Amino acid sequence: MSGALKAKEQLIRAVECDQIGRILEAQTLYQDGITQLMSFVETEPDENKRKAFVLRIKEYIDRADAIKARVNGKLMLGQVVDHISIEENDTGYDYDQIFGKYMDDKTIEILLEEPYMTQNYQYQNLIRFLELAITNCKNLKYFRLITKEYSDPKNPDQQKTNLGQIRADLERRYIVVSIKYEDTLHDRRIYLSNGYIIKIGRGLHFYKAANPMYSIGLVNYKYRKCLQTDVDVWRNNSAAS
Structure with a gap:
């Protein structure tokens, strides 16, 4: 499986986990998927494709940041x-x-x-x-x-x-x-x-x-x-x- 496909699967799964409340798993999947996708983008020779990937990565980073904030909120002592x-x-x-x-x-x-x-x-x-x-x-x-x-x-x-x-x-x-x-x-x-x-x-x-x-x-x-x-x-x- 190519790095891009594997990253895509992980990020799709991250969204699914986020939607059903499995936020710890979603956090891990976002982190791993973003890392793999960024590695793939670095080797992409087509500049237009690379720019499109970068925009998509930013969307996932924003989602990952939101998940991180939720996780940190749940780890706060009550x-x-x-x-x-x-x-x-x-x-x-x-x-x-x-x-x-x-x-x-x-x-x-x-x-x-x-x-x-x-x-x-x-x-x-x-x-x-x-x-x-x-x-x-x-x-x-x-x-x-x-x-x-x-x-x-x-x-x-x-x-x-x-x-x-x-x-x-x-x-x-x-x-x-x-x-x-x-x-x-x-x-x-x-x-x-x-x-x-x-x-x-x-x-x-x-x-x-x-x-x-x-x-x-x-x-x-x-x-x-x-x-x-x-x-x-x-x-x-x-x-x-």
Whole structure:
């Protein structure tokens, strides 16, 4: 498929997602489609065609800017609806008990900002989170992960391999996945398209290792000891807009 055709398909899909309220996915499609179309235009020898493409690109950039403003508006914190203080060595706090009730069939998109995805237990935590999302969010269509890029000197492709496996598994379940790397990322945040924003001081990784390994809490995190952290759940009142 030529670059122009692929860009066109992505931009058409971006408009469709925008119209049905899948704005996180629309944002990604606009960005990717515009980038590909601009690359194609640079190699177009016909000046008149090039000018026509430039005008079309400007239209899509305007749409992308409008989507960005909507996304940023939905990521703004609104009203605090819950606060949980987890103390050192506390138990009884698996993901479902903390925020499972906010994940429902109105959640069609999820954004997870989690800086650290490098260790086996961190990938396991991500899987546990996604299992909860799939269970509770029956209409989930799009998942975006933003994390820091990490290259293990012994296995430089391990992070991309692991996240690629997770992406492939979700896509087999008809959930579109976007993975973005931001080296300056620090905040941890979960955005649910039904309007809830969950901020956890330590992100997903607030559980201690099972000690000894084969003890209660190895599989059911309700029994796993925690590190000290705070959880705030916010409700954005513009969720329906």
